[in-house]
Structures are given as structure tokens and as C-alpha cells.
Amino acid sequence: MAVIKKATIRDVAAKAGVALGTVSRVLNDHPSVTPQARRAVREAIEALGYERDAVAGSLRNARTRMVACAIRDFDIPAFASYVKAAEAVFREAGYTLLLASTSNEKDVELSLLRSFAQRRVEGVMMTMSDEADVELAQGIASASMPIVLIDREMMTNVDRVMADHEDGADQATSHLLALGHRRIGMIVGDPAAYPSRSRIAGYRRTHDRHGVQVEERLIRNHVLSNEVAFRETTTLLSGDNRPTALFVAAVDMLPGTLRAIRAAQMVPGRDIGIVAGSDSDLAELGSPPISALSWDRGEMGRHAAEMLIERIRDKKPRPARCVRLPVALIVRDSAGRSNADQALK
Amino acid sequence: MAVIKKATIRDVAAKAGVALGTVSRVLNDHPSVTPQARRAVREAIEALGYERDAVAGSLRNARTRMVACAIRDFDIPAFASYVKAAEAVFREAGYTLLLASTSNEKDVELSLLRSFAQRRVEGVMMTMSDEADVELAQGIASASMPIVLIDREMMTNVDRVMADHEDGADQATSHLLALGHRRIGMIVGDPAAYPSRSRIAGYRRTHDRHGVQVEERLIRNHVLSNEVAFRETTTLLSGDNRPTALFVAAVDMLPGTLRAIRAAQMVPGRDIGIVAGSDSDLAELGSPPISALSWDRGEMGRHAAEMLIERIRDKKPRPARCVRLPVALIVRDSAGRSNADQALK
Structure with a gap:
């Protein structure tokens, strides 16, 4: 039986016809390698079945080729879409x-x-759970590696990718006001972070513009789970002077809200208007289909991954960048018409 | 300004009043440490703010305290639930x-x-994408680290966690046959892997038991995306002799199927019976609510993580284990009643 000798970095250099340093630069994704040399090295690696020990390799070179993504919760589908898109970009780039x-x-x-x-x-x-938290801001500002913030705005010294949620909330609120609704319940997340803070700002701005008074008790914030969405919707639906429509502005909190509407023996679109703050299969395929705000989450993940890779590769200090994606309202059939006879001023 | 000296492993040992080797064993999660010593070391680490360099530490000790999970697709909600549960167990154990x-x-x-x-x-x-693939089986059998397979059955020399999908398919098919359906379309994934293979087996077994002939063209397999689910459902609904009910046996493929039913201007539960192969918000909150198979995905993730941690900690060779979770049918209101006048034999 032939003895199989493990290929070394020297074998790769010899086969590719390049210097040892070139192989090392290719392995470490250094920019100063010609495309030809890169291809020759990759082909030699493939042909020889060369495998480096990533841990030992990274200790010498301080390169682990690992990037990380911290999300609030794995099982919020909206987050999965941007993680998926980002991962494809990272994988392509060798991370x-x-x-x-x-x-x-x-x-x-x-x-x-x-x-x-x-x-x-x-x-x-x-x-960041709380954009105003000093300790958190310091932790991010002083991190030893580049960071891209997703849907956060306050740390202007860090790269950010965000959607224009204030404008989205304006569109959703305008749509409901135009249908005659004057008491619009809002189910929204934690105002300590940009998405919910800006959605509340949009909701208020639109009410002001139309001269409609905001009833503070209709804004139910800190909704970060479907259990809380159920509870807050139930509270909104059970009092006197209940809202004629709901803007479910918290991402992926439509299930809890729909459960509460069903428990109150009401039918969305008939007994209560509804606009979802983020599109989903549930919104699209509901009966009636539910109007929803939508932005390109794949684009969000791709932008974030690309910005991060650029920062990793080019260590020169450069001003922080911010990408802001548009939000669109998909009008379906759930917003209802208020029984109130008030018209839009 | 005081010079802050970085705490070393020696400082930790001194503060905790234990030997250097004890600190190292705690850091490497070695079993032969008393709970008292472990607590003292953890408290000293906390008090001194000791941080080890994980890469350098792991090179010496061959411990990275990293585990990996490879899933088919990030944005399939059913997978997110078991990953979430597994991650909680791993985090608790320091991985x-x-x-x-x-x-x-x-x-x-x-x-x-x-x-x-x-x-x-x-x-x-x-x-594993293909349980019968020799190269893949060799790759898994010869891996340098322990592996737990999720919802796979053929590699009996590897730990596995699976749900009893054959029994689930039997329940779904029996339910539809009992309602009088005789042509039940099946939307299912790739039979090269256990879940779809066993669901098809369950579907066939149940037909046989009731003396109902299976029409092969009604089994639409290799459905791994909602686009394909839409296309295959459209094919099923457009021919002569179309099915009176659908068993959407592929995980999280209900959206594509419902889109096709809507495009055919049919109403689930009225024009066509439907049972979903995996429960979801969409199934629960549909109109009508859709009957669905359900198993505890959190339990699946927890079992897998615990089995893996046990294998990592206890390197003694032990026979492979298999955990099989039960599947239940949640009967809602979507299975319809066939117009056919045949009764169950």
C-alpha cells in the first residue's frame, strides 16, 4: 500500500510555480496577489488535497477567517432572511x-x-439592545474587529445598514387614516432601538400632519414576543373606545396579534383593520390577505456582509458608512374602513 | 493613571487558592474537578476579569469549545426552532x-x-443530503469529532435524533381516508433522506391497510422549496382526476402549496382537503385553520445538543444512541370531505 504523504504549503508553491509567500498571501486572502497567481494556487491546493490546520495557521497569521453575527432570536423568520443572504456573501469570500x-x-x-x-x-x-447605553456603545466602539450594525442609527462612527422604518410607519398610518380610522392601535417593540423608535416617530408624525390627536394608551411598546403581542392586543380590544385598526409594527408579531383577534371572536379586515409592520407568508396568505410593510432583507444582509468584508480587507481608517433601504407598503385587503364618519382633513 | 495589568492564569490560581492545573482543568471543562474548586475558579476569573486568548489557549489544549450545526437552509422556520433550543444548551455548557x-x-x-x-x-x-451516499457516509464515519445526525436513520454507528415521520404520515393519511378521500396528493421532499422516505412509506402503508390503490402520479417528491411546492401543486390541481385532498408532507412547504391553491381559485377545506406535514403559525392561523403534524422541535434540538456534549466530554467508545420523538396530528378544520361516495372499507 502506498504511503500517502500529507501535502505541505511547500508542495503547493512548487506545483503552482509561485513563491511560498504567494501561497501564504492567497491563503490569507491578501489583496496583493494577481488573479493568475491566485488561480494557480487554488488549483494546486485542489489537486494536492492540501489542508491547512486552521487553528495553527490562524495563530501565526492572526487570521481565523471567521466572522460572527449576533441576532436577537434564531426563530424570528425576518432575521433568518438577512442572515441567509449575508452567509452566502461570506461563504463566497471564504469566511x-x-x-x-x-x-x-x-x-x-x-x-x-x-x-x-x-x-x-x-x-x-x-x-444593540439599547442604543443609548454607554457601556454597550463603548464595547462596540472599542472592539478589536470591525462591526456593522443592523438597523441601528445612533452610533454614527460605525458602519450601519438600516431600513427607513419611519417612512414605512408613515405609509401604514396614512393608509389607515385615509380609510377613516381615527383610533389606530400600535403594537411595537422596544423604543430603545432604532426600528421601534422610528416607527413610533412615523406614527406620531403622520397623526400630527393630519391633525389627528394620538391617544397614548393605543401605543403598546416593548412587544418582543408573540405572547406579549397576544396580551397587548387583548388589552387593546377589551376596553371601551377600542381601536378600529391595528398597526402591528413589531417585526414578526403578527401571529400573536391574530391569535388575540381570533380569541376576541373578531375577523381581521371586517371587525378590525390591520396592517402588518413586516411582510410574511402569514400576511400574504391570510384570509383576508393582510397589508404589510416590506423591505429587502436579503439586500440588507448582503450590504452588511459586503461592508464588513471591505473593512476586514482594507484596514485604513475610513469614515463610517450608512446604507438606508426603502420600505414599501403592500396594500392587500385587511385595513378595513372605519365606521366613524370622520373624513380625512 | 494606574497601570492596569492583565490578569494571568497564575493570578486566578492564587486568588482561588487552587493549583495551576486545577484552573486549567476548569478552563478546559475537564470532569475531574470538584464543584467547589470549579466555583472558586469561576469566581476568581470573574473578580480579576481574566480573559484568555481562546485561539492560543485552544492550540495548546486542542480545545476550541466550538461546536457546529449544519442545516439545509437558514430561513426554514422549523429548523430555526431546533437550532435555537440546541444553542441554549450549548451556551449553558460553555460552547x-x-x-x-x-x-x-x-x-x-x-x-x-x-x-x-x-x-x-x-x-x-x-x-445528510443523501443517506445512501458512500462518500458522505465515509466522511461522517471518519470525522475527527463526534457527530449527531438530525432526522437521519441509516448511519446506525452515529448518534441520531429523529421524529417518527412514518407514523405521522400514517396519521395524516388515515385522517384523510376516513373523511372519504381516495385521491390524496402528496407534496414531499427528497426520498434520499429519512423524513421524506419514511413519510412516503407511511402514506403507502396506510393506503395498503385500507385497500386503497396508490396512484403514483399523486406523489410529488423532491420538493425542497416553496417555488417547487407551488409548481407541483399547480400540476396536481390542473389535470383530470385531480386529488380531492393534499398532504403537504414537506417541512414548511405550506406557503407554496397555498399560493397554488389560491391561484387555482380554490379554497382550502372547501374545494380541496389539506393536511400540513409540519405545524406553523400559517397552519394555525389560516382560514380555515389547517390540520397539521407536530413534534417537539425544541426537544429535538435539546436532545441533540446534550448527546453531543456527552460525546465530547466522555471520549470512551460507547454504542451509538438513537432518540425517536413521537409525531401527533393536530386536527383543525381543513381536511374537507370528499365528494366521492366511497366509504372506508
Whole structure:
């Protein structure tokens, strides 16, 4: 039986006809390699079945080729779409994605940042549970690797990708006001972070513009789970002077809201108007189909991944960038018409 | 300004009043440490703010405290639930989860296994696109780290966690036959893997038991995306002798099927009976609510993570284990009644 000798980096250099340093630069994704040399090295690696020990390799070169993404919760479908798109970009560029969930807790976010640094993760995509938190802001600003924030706006010294949620909320609220609704319940997340804060701002701005008074008790915030969405919707539906429509502005909280509407023996679109803050299969395929705000989550993930890879490759200090994606209202058949006889001023 | 000296492993040992080797064993999660010593070391680490360099530490100790999970696709909600549950168990035990998607492609699965080995990942949770593939089976059997297979059955030398999909399919098919349906269309995934193979087996077994002939053209397999689910459902609904009911046996393929039913201007439960192969918000909150098979995906993730951690900690060879979870049919209001006047034999 032939003895199979493990290929070394020297074998790869010899086969590719390049210097040892060139192989090393290709392995470490250094920009100063010609496309021809890169191809020759990759082909030699393939032909020889060369495998380097990534841990030993990364200790010498301080390159682990790992990036990380911290999301609030794995089982929120809206987050999965941008993670999926980002992962495809990372994989194409030769990075492996480390994924972790934060439960939207500051302590977890800080401890993950430390853990990523210890593992020499080269870049991080993340959110922040509280944009005004000084400790969190310091943790992010002083991190040893580049960070791209997803749907956050306050840290202007860090790259960010966000959707224009204030404009989205304006469109949803305008649509409901135009149908005659004057008491619009709002189910929304934590105003400590940009998406919910800006949606509330949009909701208020639109009411002001139309001269309609906002009833503060109709804004139910801190809704971060479908259990809470159920409870808050039930509260809204059970009082006197209940809303004639709901703007379910928290991402992926439509199931809890629909459960509460069903429990109150009401039918969406007939007994109560409804606009979802984020599109989903459930919104599209509901009966009636539910009007919803939509933005390109794949685009969000791709932008974030590309910005991060650029930062990793080009270590020169450059001003932070911000990509803001548009939000569109998909009008379906759920917004209802208020019984109130008031018309839009 | 005081000079802050970084705490070393020696400082931790001194503060905790234990030997250096004890600190190292705690850091490496070695079983032979008393709970008291473990607590003292953890408290000293906390008090001193000791942080080890994980890459350098893992090179010496061959411990990275990373585990990996390879799933077919990030944005299939059913997979997110078990990943979420597994991640909680891993985090509690001090492991970081590396998550990757395979697109259900053998080459990606093999290349991920190599990449995990290079990164000295300590254990892997994964599926296999094709259980009969020899190369894939060899890759898994010869992996340098323990592996737990999710919803796979053929590699009996590897730990596995699975749901009893054959019994689930039997329940769904029996329910539809009992309502008088005799032509039941089946939308199902790739029979190269256990879930779809066993669902098809259950569907056939139940037909046989009731003396009903299976029409082969009603079984539409290889449905792994909602686009394909739409196309296959459209094909089923457009021919002569179309089915009076559909068993949407592929996980999370209900949206594509419902889109096709809507496009055919049919109403689920009225014009066509429907049972979903996996429960979801969409099934629960549909109008009518859609009967669906359900199993505890959180339990699946927890079992897999616990089995993997046990394998990592206890390196003694032990026979492979298999956990099989029950599947239940949640009867809602969508299965319809066939117009056919045949009764169950």
C-alpha cells in the first residue's frame, strides 16, 4: 500500500510555480496577489488535497477567517432572511459565519463581543439592545474587529445598514387614516432601538400632519414576543373606545396579534383593520390577505456582509458608512374602513 | 493613571487558592474537578476579569469549545426552532455554536466537515443530503469529532435524533381516508433522506391497510422549496382526476402549496382537503385553520445538543444512541370531505 504523504504549503508553491509567500498571501486572502497567481494556487491546493490546520495557521497569521453575527432570536423568520443572504456573501469570500443569539440582552451582547475577540473573529454583524447605553456603545466602539450594525442609527462612527422604518410607519398610518380610522392601535417593540423608535416617530408624525390627536394608551411598546403581542392586543380590544385598526409594527408579531383577534371572536379586515409592520407568508396568505410593510432583507444582509468584508480587507481608517433601504407598503385587503364618519382633513 | 495589568492564569490560581492545573482543568471543562474548586475558579476569573486568548489557549489544549450545526437552509422556520433550543444548551455548557447552511448539497456537506475539522470544532450536529451516499457516509464515519445526525436513520454507528415521520404520515393519511378521500396528493421532499422516505412509506402503508390503490402520479417528491411546492401543486390541481385532498408532507412547504391553491381559485377545506406535514403559525392561523403534524422541535434540538456534549466530554467508545420523538396530528378544520361516495372499507 502506498504511503500517502500529507501535502505541505511547500508542495503547493512548487506545483503552482509561485513563491511560498504567494501561497501564504492567497491563503490569507491578501489583496496583493494577481488573479493568475491566485488561480494557480487554488488549483494546486485542489489537486494536492492540501489542508491547512486552521487553528495553527490562524495563530501565526492572526487570521481565523471567521466572522460572527449576533441576532436577537434564531426563530424570528425576518432575521433568518438577512442572515441567509449575508452567509452566502461570506461563504463566497471564504469566511465562515459564527452565529449567536442575544435574547436582546445587553449582558449577552457584551459577553459575546468578548468571546468573539477571544476567538479572533475578524468582523461582527450585530444589533444593540439599547442604543443609548454607554457601556454597550463603548464595547462596540472599542472592539478589536470591525462591526456593522443592523438597523441601528445612533452610533454614527460605525458602519450601519438600516431600513427607513419611519417612512414605512408613515405609509401604514396614512393608509389607515385615509380609510377613516381615527383610533389606530400600535403594537411595537422596544423604543430603545432604532426600528421601534422610528416607527413610533412615523406614527406620531403622520397623526400630527393630519391633525389627528394620538391617544397614548393605543401605543403598546416593548412587544418582543408573540405572547406579549397576544396580551397587548387583548388589552387593546377589551376596553371601551377600542381601536378600529391595528398597526402591528413589531417585526414578526403578527401571529400573536391574530391569535388575540381570533380569541376576541373578531375577523381581521371586517371587525378590525390591520396592517402588518413586516411582510410574511402569514400576511400574504391570510384570509383576508393582510397589508404589510416590506423591505429587502436579503439586500440588507448582503450590504452588511459586503461592508464588513471591505473593512476586514482594507484596514485604513475610513469614515463610517450608512446604507438606508426603502420600505414599501403592500396594500392587500385587511385595513378595513372605519365606521366613524370622520373624513380625512 | 494606574497601570492596569492583565490578569494571568497564575493570578486566578492564587486568588482561588487552587493549583495551576486545577484552573486549567476548569478552563478546559475537564470532569475531574470538584464543584467547589470549579466555583472558586469561576469566581476568581470573574473578580480579576481574566480573559484568555481562546485561539492560543485552544492550540495548546486542542480545545476550541466550538461546536457546529449544519442545516439545509437558514430561513426554514422549523429548523430555526431546533437550532435555537440546541444553542441554549450549548451556551449553558460553555460552547459557542458555529452555524452553516448546506443547501442540501453533498459537496457543501463534505467541505463543511473538512472546514470544521480544520477549525478544530469539537462536535457537529448535521443532516445528510443523501443517506445512501458512500462518500458522505465515509466522511461522517471518519470525522475527527463526534457527530449527531438530525432526522437521519441509516448511519446506525452515529448518534441520531429523529421524529417518527412514518407514523405521522400514517396519521395524516388515515385522517384523510376516513373523511372519504381516495385521491390524496402528496407534496414531499427528497426520498434520499429519512423524513421524506419514511413519510412516503407511511402514506403507502396506510393506503395498503385500507385497500386503497396508490396512484403514483399523486406523489410529488423532491420538493425542497416553496417555488417547487407551488409548481407541483399547480400540476396536481390542473389535470383530470385531480386529488380531492393534499398532504403537504414537506417541512414548511405550506406557503407554496397555498399560493397554488389560491391561484387555482380554490379554497382550502372547501374545494380541496389539506393536511400540513409540519405545524406553523400559517397552519394555525389560516382560514380555515389547517390540520397539521407536530413534534417537539425544541426537544429535538435539546436532545441533540446534550448527546453531543456527552460525546465530547466522555471520549470512551460507547454504542451509538438513537432518540425517536413521537409525531401527533393536530386536527383543525381543513381536511374537507370528499365528494366521492366511497366509504372506508
